[in-house]
Amino acid sequence: MVLVTAARDYINRMLQDISGMKVLILDSQTVSVVSVVYSQTELLQKEVFLVELVDSISKSKESMSHLKAIYFLRPTSENIKHLRRQLANPRFGEYHLFFSNMLKDTQIHILADSDEQEVVQQVQEFYADFVASEPYHFTLNIPSNHLYMLPAVVDPSSLQHFSDRVVDGIAAVFLALKRRPVIRYQRTSDIAKRIAQETAKLMYQQESGLFDFRRTEVSPLLLIIDRRDDPVTPLLNQWTYQAMVHELIGIQDNKVDLRNIGKVPKDQQEVVLSSEQDAFFKSNMYENFGDIGMNIKRMVDDFQQVAKSNQNIQTIEDMAKFVENYPEYKKMHGNVSKHVTLVTEMSKIVEERKLMLVSETEQELACNGGQGAAFEAVTNLLNNESISDIDRLRLVMLYALRYEKESPVQLMQLFNKLASQSAKYKPGVTLPNYHWLPASTSSDCSKPVIFALSIYSMRKFLLVQFLLKQAGVDKRTGDLYGNRDFLNIARNMARGLKGVENVYTQHQPLLFHTMESITKGRLRDVDYPFVGNHFQQGRFGAL
Structure with a gap:
């Protein structure tokens, strides 16, 4: 069963079993869940004549007793508060409450105590707590989720909220698919480990009965990774x-x-x-x-x-x-x-933006290893006034990721070029030390560097520096450029001999090779350990 079908089936069950004129009440997250799998025309065909947000309903006092209210909400404390207020002064003839994930016992008691006029006809959990944008692709629509890869810069309460939301979303996906997975995670990522452990605790301990599905021949595998293993892919312009x-x-x-x-x-x-x-x-x-x-x-x-x-x-x-x-x-x-x-x-x-010109160099930086040619190509593009600031920055980032250990002096020259193009403010701004430059490179490399920089230039420098600090070669698990593992080297050589059909789409994300390793049983346990003792021998599918 694919994800779009699973989400649609839940919504169908909500709407078709309740006859008559209906109002569908959603929250800011379930409105996305519904909108990607159900059209307005389909809602009208199910006799849904009004769609409202739960916080808007709280502000209105107009009686609509001729309508049956179908609530589809995430089981958050805020939504429970809205329901308490609305059940205290019911506006609709009937209330049918559906939640996109598991309710706590305390929440069920609160709802029962609030229904003094006995207008609630049913309370059910329908596990569509994810946005199924494609049959095999879902998102949780968490804003700025990249920040949570860096626990040190995030407030602990925000980090816990993020972790809880991800675990809830993963749990809903597997409940919708009626599967319980084996769980692995990226060893070098603290947040991946945390989410993997909390997901395993939920599935194998706290709600083990709910996840007690019949075992299949191929065990589903849930692999938790973060973006730091592959910082290259999101920096490349796309051509599909x-x-x-x-x-x-x-x-x-x-x-x-x-x-x-x-x-x-x-x-x-x-x-x-x-x-x-x-x-x-x-x-x-x-x-x-x-x-x-x-x-x-x-x-x-x-x-x-x-x-x-x-x-x-x-x-x-x-x-x-x-x-x-x-x-x-x-x-x-x-x-x-x-x-x-x-x-x-x-x-x-x-x-x-001259993206065809830019992208050719991006792909060379991502796929090929000629440092001298790469330096010349990036330099030429930095000198090209038609290239946008964001594309210049991305090119320097790609070069930095590829050659941070091999050519630190050339990297500094590229950054000088990048920074000097927006030097409009007073000279004498002192930058912190280049962390990617070893002190032994030259007598000047370990000293602070003086530039005539704008604030924007300083920001660009800090972004490149921060990228290397968080996702440089010392922080990554996988063989991002395919130059450490013998099989990867052989594959790259074979691809080079055969030629590339399209120079703009030759790059393959690290995730592609990770999935390939999973299907062939070659994913290293030391890099991607199993959670607890839930390891199962045999073949694995992957979600």
Whole structure:
């Protein structure tokens, strides 16, 4: 069972078993859960005539006793408080309470005590505490979650809240899939270890009965890792359709906001990109940018043929056929316009930022090992005034990650170049020591460096320095560049001999090789230990 189907099944069960006119009441997180798998049209078909947020309902006193209220909420203390107030003065004829995760006994008692007028018809747990943006991809929509990889810079209470939310989300996914996994984690990550241990405690001790599912031949594996093992992938510009839209424009809950990109028709200012609702997107979401352009042209040509044939209305039968086919015609028109708009806007960005030029060097930094050529290529791009500040910074970061041990002096030269381009303020700003430079490199390398820097330049320096401190070679578990392990070296040599089909998409994320190691039983226990004694011999699947 895939995740979209699991989430849809839960929502179907909520809505179809309750007859009559309904109001669906959500919180700020469950509204995302519902919106990615259920359309407004589908809600209307289930007789849902109103959708409200739980905190908005608390502010209104209008009686709607003709409606049945379906609440779908996360079991948070804040939501329980809202329910207490609303049950004390009920506005709806019936209350059906569904929670996206496990309720505590104390919360159940609070709800029971609050229902003095006995309007609550049912209380159930439906484990859809995740946003299923794709059949095999979910998110928890946690803002700034990268900060939690660094426990030292996060308030302990915030860290606990983050950890609890991640554990809850993971638990809901496995409850929806009716599986209990074997759990492993990245040894070098404190937060990965913490989440793995708390998840195991929940599944194997606190709620072991709830997770007591029939064992399958292939045991599911839950592997907890953090971004520090692969800081390269998010620094690279992407060249496949879905990834490009997200990188250059932004996707949130399968929606793309186009209001700030220029003149766009009102019906195109927010568009949906969902593989479940858009056949063209489903077929092309992983295609590279060059192929996307050709595929969209074919779609436009097909649409023009349909539009032309529809205009040839000569008889009553032709008119009736046109009216019968009009909804599909209108849907096709919207789909064509959406994809043409997206590709047109991305083409503008690619040209303005010279991303093809930038990306070629990025891919060389990520995939090949020629330090001298890399230094020259990055230097040339830093000198190019058409390259944006963010792309310059990313290039220096990629170089720093690749050659932090091999060429510290050249790295300092690149940073001098990066910093000097925005030197507009008073000279004499003293930077802290370069932590990646060993004192023995030269007599000057261990001393503070003086630059005429703007505040922005200082920030760029600190970002590069912080990146190496948190995700440099000494902090990483895996063989990020494939130059330590014999099998990785052999694979890279073979790829070099065969050539690369597309220079812009030659990089493979470390996660790809990690998954490959899992399926072949080669993931090292010392790097990715099992939690407790839940190790099981045999084959493993992975989530």
